[in-house]
Amino acid sequence: MNRVVALIVAAGKGERAGGGVPKQFRAIAGKPIIAHAYDRLAQHPRIDGIVIVAADETQLREALGDRPLLAVAQGGATRRLSVRAGLDAIEALGGADIVLIHDAARPLVPSAVVDRLLAALEQASGAVPTLAVADTLVRKDDGTLADRDALARVQTPQAFRFADIMTSHRAWNEAAEPTDDAQMARSAGFPVALVEGDPMLDKITRPEDFALAEARLGQRLFRT
Ligand code: CTP
């Protein structure tokens, strides 16, 4: 398996983060969040090129400066449709062997996580980074405990064999919108492996998450 393309979805409005400008175009440590994500992926030796899905290409190009892109695709109304637009753009470029689908709102991508994802794809059709849940979990309706040990938090990038995730997107016919691509791969019958994620990959969702990401960026631990 050789050609690896990273697909960054950046067409959301960032409503929960507030602040007007969509979160992926705001800066942490003096650099737009999407540029952090781009740089972390682009520096990985196995990643051959990057495609980004955006709502406004001018805004995207302003944030990225002269960083090269294989393609820019127009975002859709949901994350699923934005990913689909990106997959179609990759197919139009001649396809890929592997695609790493990543949220622009996760600026810090440790290369060790990418290594684990790519290693897992030697067996599985897809691979996703996960983290254990630290807090006790209860059901909101009746307060009963959920089995924390049976659950994990799912992050991105999520790695897939390109042909399989394309098939999964084409086959998707459920009423509910999926929040990630692994749900779609599993629904289409493709095995998805779980690999160890990293707290660095936590998504910027709410206003307080910007400062947390900036602090993590400054940590000595974040070398990779
Ligand atoms: N995304 C996208 N197209 C959409 C919706 C989301 O490309 N129609 C992207 C976002 O830009 C983000 C990622 O999917 O990088 C994860 O989505 P989320 O964190 O929910 O971002 P937003 O939808 O922008 O935020 P919110 O739900 O708070 O409005």
Ligand code: MG
């Ligand atoms: Mg959203």
